[in-house]
Amino acid sequence: MGAGANGGKSIGGVVLGLEGISLAFGGVRALQNVSFDVREHEIRAIIGPNGAGKSSMLNVINGVYHPQEGTVTFNGVKRRDVNTHEAAAQGIARTFQNIALFKGMSVLDNIMTGRNLRMKSGLLAQAIRIGPAEREELQHREAVEQIIDFLEIQAYRRTPVGRLPYGLQKRVDLARALAMEPKLLLLDEPMAGMNVEEKQDMCRFILDVNDQFGTTIVLIEHDMGVVMDISDRVIVLDYGKKIGDGTPDEVRGNQAVIDAYLGVSH
Amino acid sequence: MKRNRNLIILCVGLLAGLIAPLATGASDPGFYIEVLLGGLMAGVLYSLVALGFVLIFKASGVFNFAQGAMVLFAALSVARMAEVMPLWLATLLAVGIMVVFAFIVERLVLRPLVNQDPVVLLMATLGVTYFLNGFGQTVWGSDIYEINLGIAKEPVMILQSVFQGGILINKDDVAAAIAAVVLVALLALFFQKTKTGRALRAVADDHLAAQSIGIPLNRIWVIVWSVAGVVALVAGVIWGAKLGVQFSVSQVALKALPVVILGGFTSIPGAILGGLIIGVGEKMAEVFLAPIAVKAFDLAGGGIENWFAYVLALLFLLVLPEGLFGEKHIDRV
Numbered sequence: 208m209g210a211g212a213n214g215g216k217s218i219g220g221v222v223l224g225l226e227g228i229s230l231a232f233g234g235v236r237a238l239q240n241v242s243f244d245v246r247e248h249e250i251r252a253i254i255g256p257n258g259a260g261k262s263s264m265l266n267v268i269n270g271v272y273h274p275q276e277g278t279v280t281f282n283g284v285k286r287r288d289v290n291t292h293e294a295a296a297q298g299i300a301r302t303f304q305n306i307a308l309f310k311g312m313s314v315l316d317n318i319m320t321g322r323n324l325r326m327k328s329g330l331l332a333q334a335i336r337i338g339p340a341e342r343e344e345l346q347h348r349e350a351v352e353q354i355i356d357f358l359e360i361q362a363y364r365r366t367p368v369g370r371l372p373y374g375l376q377k378r379v380d381l382a383r384a385l386a387m388e389p390k391l392l393l394l395d396e397p398m399a400g401m402n403v404e405e406k407q408d409m410c411r412f413i414l415d416v417n418d419q420f421g422t423t424i425v426l427i428e429h430d431m432g433v434v435m436d437i438s439d440r441v442i443v444l445d446y447g448k449k450i451g452d453g454t455p456d457e458v459r460g461n462q463a464v465i466d467a468y469l470g471v472s473h
Numbered sequence: 474m475k476r477n478r479n480l481i482i483l484c485v486g487l488l489a490g491l492i493a494p495l496a497t498g499a500s501d502p503g504f505y506i507e508v509l510l511g512g513l514m515a516g517v518l519y520s521l522v523a524l525g526f527v528l529i530f531k532a533s534g535v536f537n538f539a540q541g542a543m544v545l546f547a548a549l550s551v552a553r554m555a556e557v558m559p560l561w562l563a564t565l566l567a568v569g570i571m572v573v574f575a576f577i578v579e580r581l582v583l584r585p586l587v588n589q590d591p592v593v594l595l596m597a598t599l600g601v602t603y604f605l606n607g608f609g610q611t612v613w614g615s616d617i618y619e620i621n622l623g624i625a626k627e628p629v630m631i632l633q634s635v636f637q638g639g640i641l642i643n644k645d646d647v648a649a650a651i652a653a654v655v656l657v658a659l660l661a662l663f664f665q666k667t668k669t670g671r672a673l674r675a676v677a678d679d680h681l682a683a684q685s686i687g688i689p690l691n692r693i694w695v696i697v698w699s700v701a702g703v704v705a706l707v708a709g710v711i712w713g714a715k716l717g718v719q720f721s722v723s724q725v726a727l728k729a730l731p732v733v734i735l736g737g738f739t740s741i742p743g744a745i746l747g748g749l750i751i752g753v754g755e756k757m758a759e760v761f762l763a764p765i766a767v768k769a770f771d772l773a774g775g776g777i778e779n780w781f782a783y784v785l786a787l788l789f790l791l792v793l794p795e796g797l798f799g800e801k802h803i804d805r806v
Contacts, residue, residue, distance in 0.1 A: 269685060295687030307682035309675050311739070320675045324687040326668045387686060 218439065219247030221280075222423050223268065223391060228277035230263055230447075237263040238274065239447045245391070250417050250424045252434045254458075255444035256467060261427045262304060264444065265393050268425065269301050270294035282390070296324055300389035302380040304396045304427075310369035314379050317368055318354060321386025322347040354385050358412060374405040381412065385420075392416065394426035398433060406430065410437055435459065443467065479792040487750060494761040503632075506640050508760050509753060514646045516752020517653045521708035522725055523732035523744040524657070525701040530738050531677045532697035533583065534591055538598040541726020542605040543702055545718070547571055548709030549609050552618035552718040560622070564710065571702025572695075579694045587690075588680070606723060615720065620713040624648055649711040656707055657745060660700070664741065673697060677739070731786030737799020746797060755781040 223245040230238040238260045245251045253261045266272040268279065270289040278285050281297060289297070300321075309317050326343060355361055358378050363371060368379055377397060384392055397413065398406045414437055416422050428434045434441060435455040443451035443458055445467040451458045458464055494500045500508075522544060529537040550570050554563035582597050628641040664670035675683040676693045684690055712722055732751050736743025759778040766772055789796060 271681070271684075290689070291681075291684035292687045292689040295685060301685050303682065303685075307679045307685075309678035309682065311678055312674060316671065316674075320671055320683075320688075321686050323668050323672055323675075383686060 216248060216418065218249045221245070222247045222282060223425075224278075224280040225264075225268070226278045226280070228264075228267055228274045228279070230260075230267060230272055230274045237447050238267070238444075240277070241444070241447070241449045242277075243442050243449065243452055245423060245425055247423055248417070248421050249439040250413070250426065250437055252438035252441045253425065253427045253444060254429075254431070254434055254441060258446075259444040260447040261444055262395060263447075265301065265395055265425070265427060268294075268391075269299050269393055295387065298387075298390035299393065300384035300387040300391070301393035302377070302384050302395060302397060304399060306373075306376045306380050308368045308376060308380055308383070311367065313365050314360060314368055314371070314382075315351065315355075315364045317379055318351045318382045318386045319347065321383040322351065324387065350388075351386055354382050357385075357415070358382050374401050374408075377401070377405075377409065378412070381409075381416075385416065385422075388420075389422060392422050392424045394424060394428075396427050396429065398428060398430055406433060413437060476793065476795075480797070483789070483793060487754070491753070491757065494757065500761065503640055507642075508756055510640070510642060510646075512753035512756030513749060514643075514650060514752070515756065516749035517650050518708055518712055518725065518748075519728050519732050519752050520745045520748025521653055521656070521704055521711070522729040523736065523748050524660070524741065525704045525708070526729055526733050527736075527738065527741055527744045528660075528697055528701045528704065530733075532673045533594075533694055534677065535583075535594040535598060536591065536738075537701065538595060538726070539601040539605055540701065540705060540729065541723040542602040542609075543571070543574070543705035544709040544712070544725065545720065545723035546574075546605050546609040546709075547702065547706035548620065548713040548718045548722055549613040549618065551706070551710055552620045552713055553613045555620060560620075564706070567706055568703055571706055572699045575695050575698035575702055578698055579691055583694050584691060602723075606720070610720075617717045617719040618713070619717055620710055622648065622710075622714045624714075645714060649715070652707060652711065656704065657741075660704075661741065663700075669693075669696065728782055731782040733796070734786040735789050735796055737796030740796065740798035743796055743798035751782045751785065754785060 221244045225244070226242050228238050228241045229236070241260075241264065243251075253264055255261050263272060267274050270291045270293060273288040278287075280286070281299070286297075309320065312320075326347065355364065358381065360375065360378055360382065363375065363379075368376055371379065381394070381397065394413070398409050401409065410433060413424060413426070417424055426438070438455060440453060441451070441455055441458045442449060443461070443464045445463075450463040450467055451461040453461070495502065495505050522540060525540040525543065526537060529535055529540070547567055547570075550567040551560075551563050554566055558566075578601065582601060583594075586594055586597055622645060624645045628643050630641060632640050664673065672683070672688045672693055673696070675686070675688055676690060680690060683693075708725075709718070709722060712718075712725065716722075728751070729748075732747040733744060734747075735750060736745070736747030755778045758781045759775075763775060763777050766777075
């Protein structure tokens with residue numbers, strides 16, 4: 208049991224297991240033999256100095272990168288080199304460090320794209336809006352409205368996302384990921400570049416998502432205060448290697464971690 | 474606000490140019506309408522080719538230089554196959570060929586070049602253009618071929634009671650216009666109302682984000698190139714039936730460039746309206762403006778039709794760079 212904010216919640220079995228992951232880009236070894244697991248319903252943080260391989264790790268999990276060595280087990284199924292869209296179909300959603308929204312579309316349309324995988328009606332039925340397709344569209348619209356309420360972005364439904372301020376764009380990014388109703392949610396620096404208030408809001412949303420939807424969350428974050436507050440367990444990477452893994456308290460006391468962050472004289 | 478002002482000025486200018494010949498009495502109404510219709514017919518074809526550009530640009534950010542070559546190749550396929558089989562079967566097979574072509578382009582060009590600079594992709598489509606033009610000649614030959622739609626070519630006289638001398642129109646032109654309207658309506662439904670349409674728009678904005686929400690990029694590309702191929706086929710058949718299938722058909726792509734500048738690179742309605750404006754504009758300029766210019770400046774005359782579209786496009790680039798309906802953040806062109 209972690210020392211996270213909602214220490215009372217029940218954490219289940221392993222959802223995602225990574226075993227001996229190694230990833231290299233030519234001579235650059237981004238990840239070296241990294242293993243860890245993520246349990247159901249927990250908030251798992253990945254921290255580390257710049258260039259430690261945090262984003263690479265996230266990219267391995269959702270299939271953007273294919274590791275040269277190691278295995279990824281998701282939902283009990285060992286998988287080999289899935290594509291990003293296949294990972295999405297399996298229930299892995301993510302947000303991006305540099306917001307990657309569909310700038311030409313409204314907030315609503317952006318979030319609706321998150322429902323794409325769940326829409327079943329045929330092309331023709333959708334085009335002419337006959338019975339079942341119409342119902343389906345409405346049903347998805349309702350789910351999206353709930354997420355809009357949840358993240359408190361009602362006022363911006365019809366606004367093209369490109370016009371929203373940064374903090375709100377981050378929120379729409381999260382909304383789109385939530386619209387997929389993912390089993391596993393990957394957040395790449397959800398609070399980067401935010402002011403204190405925005406950070407507090409985002410923290411609240413992340414905890415609420417985890418709490419109300421039971422979504423398992425893996426997040427990368429630089430703000431140590433935030434990480435230590437909201438995560439159940441923390442992995443520390445440095446130069447592509449795992450140097451620490453445990454509850455926030457354990458990690459805080461880990462000498463290797465302190466050295467990595469503060470630097471040591473060799 | 475400056476954009477709105479420019480837009481209004483441009484629209485007023487275009488409208489003024491449109492009604493000037495009639496208002497000044499330079500033309501009798503019957504003849505004027507004939508010129509107008511002729512312009513609209515040409516415009517429909519420009520629209521169709523421009524539509525192919527816009528489709529691919531929207532979905533992959535690629536400016537597909539090969540659209541003209543695709544028009545020619547599709548038309549050649551239909552014309553040559555129709556020599557040994559019924560036209561409908563030849564058309565159906567040609568659709569199949571364009572879909573196969575889309576698969577090949579995705580596999581051999583787009584996939585290896587994913588996330589490259591738009592310039593790199595533009596160059597790649599330039600390569601595809603030359604390949605396709607040459608390959609088309611190798612497979613189908615380089616003569617002028619006919620497509621016979623089975624519609625009488627002689628013009629019909631209508632509205633003789635309203636206008637003196639009536640109005641001459643071609644039946645095949647009317648058929649072409651109807652075919653184009655139906656095609657455009659189908660595409661509009663497809664893009665606005667289906668999840669594939671939404672996926673296409675998503676892919677156009679951000680490849681990585683689209684993939685992360687479960688949109689298979691490669692399949693989307695095949696779909697959009699197939700659709701562009703079918704649009705090229707329709708344009709090619711209409712054009713070929715009118716003027717014969719020959720190499721010059723591929724040059725119509727160059728006329729589609731000013732059309733997309735006018736309409737905006739990302740807008741389907743823009744491509745349609747842009748095509749019509751250019752089609753009508755150049756006909757009007759040729760028929761009504763040329764004689765005035767010849768008289769005023771003692772010129773040899775003629776040829777306005779050839780450069781009018783580009784001057785108009787230049788004007789738009791200067792005062793309304795995103796076109797009539799384009800998105801404002803054009804950063805890729």
